[in-house]
Amino acid sequence: MASRLWAWGVLLTMGLAWGLSFSLAKIAATAGIHPLSITFWEAAGAGAILLVVSGARGRVIPISRELILLYLAAGLLGMVIPGTIFFYAAAHVPAGVLSISIAIIPVLTFVTSAVLRLETFVLGRIAGVFLGVLSIVLLVGPQQSLPDPAQLPWVLLSLVAAACYTALNIMVAVWKPRGTTSFTATGGMFVAAAVIMVPILYATGTFVPFGWPWREVEWAMLGLGMINAVAYTLFFYLIETAGPVFSSQTANLVTLFGVLWGIVIFREQHSAWVWLSLATMMAALALVAPRQGLRGAS
Numbered sequence: 001m002a003s004r005l006w007a008w009g010v011l012l013t014m015g016l017a018w019g020l021s022f023s024l025a026k027i028a029a030t031a032g033i034h035p036l037s038i039t040f041w042e043a044a045g046a047g048a049i050l051l052v053v054s055g056a057r058g059r060v061i062p063i064s065r066e067l068i069l070l071y072l073a074a075g076l077l078g079m080v081i082p083g084t085i086f087f088y089a090a091a092h093v094p095a096g097v098l099s100i101s102i103a104i105i106p107v108l109t110f111v112t113s114a115v116l117r118l119e120t121f122v123l124g125r126i127a128g129v130f131l132g133v134l135s136i137v138l139l140v141g142p143q144q145s146l147p148d149p150a151q152l153p154w155v156l157l158s159l160v161a162a163a164c165y166t167a168l169n170i171m172v173a174v175w176k177p178r179g180t181t182s183f184t185a186t187g188g189m190f191v192a193a194a195v196i197m198v199p200i201l202y203a204t205g206t207f208v209p210f211g212w213p214w215r216e217v218e219w220a221m222l223g224l225g226m227i228n229a230v231a232y233t234l235f236f237y238l239i240e241t242a243g244p245v246f247s248s249q250t251a252n253l254v255t256l257f258g259v260l261w262g263i264v265i266f267r268e269q270h271s272a273w274v275w276l277s278l279a280t281m282m283a284a285l286a287l288v289a290p291r292q293g294l295r296g297a298s
Contacts, residue, residue: 007242014234015253017227022099022258023265024220024227025090031217034206035087038221040197041210043079045225046232047190053233054187061188066177068192070185075193077168080200082161083193089154089161094147094268096278099258100139101158103281106251107132108166110288118173128287135281138273145273183236190228252285
């Protein structure tokens, strides 16, 4: 019973933390900090924290030619491209709406996995795919859905970010080099993303250093790095102790808390279409979740 309560506590903590990231992204993006600079600081912060955690556990991020290629590819698909898109969109779209659009990732991952024959088509999960598509249609289709019709292109752009995360999920599932774990690979991904961003920031002249004294925007960028590092660490811990099925419920909580944080911090008010889209997406996520046996927290 105690282990079950602990697993639910970890799951709730991840949902709260990752859900908050949408609002923190909006704070940073609307404060005049260039999205490229926010992407760098998020990657650098998370990478530094994971390096410290790895060192404390007596582990180092392994390096080989294949692993460097993995880190670079993961950095591009998991941070540089979607992160930049995400922060551009965050300046124009409510945090709650952004969390719903990103929630399509598990649905896209299942579809891609099924096409590549990494997963099997199951009637219930196919229904989840249709509900996921319907959720996005409800979000961007009706004119009364979004507070401002001008936000539509940014919502659609956020779907490109979701596609990048989907490609990352598939790449990690297919490409499993020896000598690394999910935790160390994530640390390598963030470090590689920060390294990739350095010449981009130099070429574009968009680097923004942390100011002093720290304002709301500096705390927001620090929070983004901490959330990614801590939440990923908890996520891998939960997979090891409670199993992948239980851990997959993270997506539902992140979406839900993403909407709730937007209401609390920005006093966001959503139309009935957005709430219907949220409910539909939650049902879609429940249906596409894997059905394998659950251990630990079952």
